[in-house]
Amino acid sequence: MARPRKFVESDVVSSAGEVFAVHGLAAATLDDLVRATGLGKQSLYNAFGGKRELFLRALSEDREEAARAVSEALGHGDALPLERIRGHMLLMAIDFSHSDRRVSLTTRALVESTGEDDALSTATRAGIDQLAGIYAQCLEHARENGDLPADANVPSLAMYFVAITRGMELLGRAGVGRAALTAVALDALRVLRAP
Template identity: 85%
Template sequence: MPRPRKFVERDVVSSASEVFVANGLAATTLDDLVQATGLGKQSLYNAFGGKRELFLRALSEDREEAARAVSEALQHGDASPLERIRGHMLRMAIEFSRSDGRVSLTTRALVESTGEQDQLSTVTRTGIEQLAGVYAHCLEDAQRNGDLPPDANLSSLAMYFVAITRGMELLGRAGVGRAALTAVALDALHVLPGQAGAGPARA
């Protein structure tokens, strides 16, 4: 009869994720993961299949959490769809400018992705598309409200917001301050069709 596992997989994945975020996939060693998770090498192999498989597991969980967080931020409320996106972008500017902030595992994977048709690139691309889908739903609401023209390319605009937020994340990690990231967040909506005449962004 096999011995029951004495660890919680989610806790192990979370601890491994922190290491992967800090070091990246290529630079993370099994010894790093052993130290972070408290599991032996054989236990890691038995439970997850190896370093790359553990990274992909952590990346998938990061992807789901990121999509859930953005979805909650853009949920229906008293604010208009574009106001909800604006508020979300401002919150991201604050979050990404924190001195103790870190990039998400999805963004780390984007940086390391080679663009080849491998599993890492596929999982990373799926995460980006999932985030874009969340923005697209909010933009659809804006279009129904008349805040965006009927011919607006919502798929492209949704991917634009993914690119802006991932870029802000990397800029924050590089030390770009809150004022600069806030300006980016405020200006982001002014490229939307029908919004260009709104004038310069104001805090």
């Protein structure tokens, strides 16, 4: 008879996610994961199937958290859609400029992804597409309001903002300061100005 689990799975995934965010999938060791989660190697394998599978679980949770945050920032509110995007971009500049902020797993996976047709690349692309979809909804509302030209390429603009925010995150991690990240955010918004 199998012994009952004596851990909370979501806590283990969260702790492992912290390890992966710092080290990445390739460099994180089982010993790192054991220390962070408090589980033994065999328990990790039994519960999650291995390091890669645990990374994918943590990536999925990180992706959902990121999507919730962006959705809340860009969701319907009193501000016009482009004002919501502007506010979100400026908050990202502040957030990403903190030197102790870790890189999100979505961005870490993007950096480590090979682009091949494997589970990591598929999960990474799903996260990018999910974020782009949220930006696209807000941009579509802006177009409906007449704040974007009728011929604006909304899917391309949405992917553009995903690229800008992921890039800002990496720049912040490399030590680029708030002023420079704010300038990047403001310059990125200039593409939205109607001719």
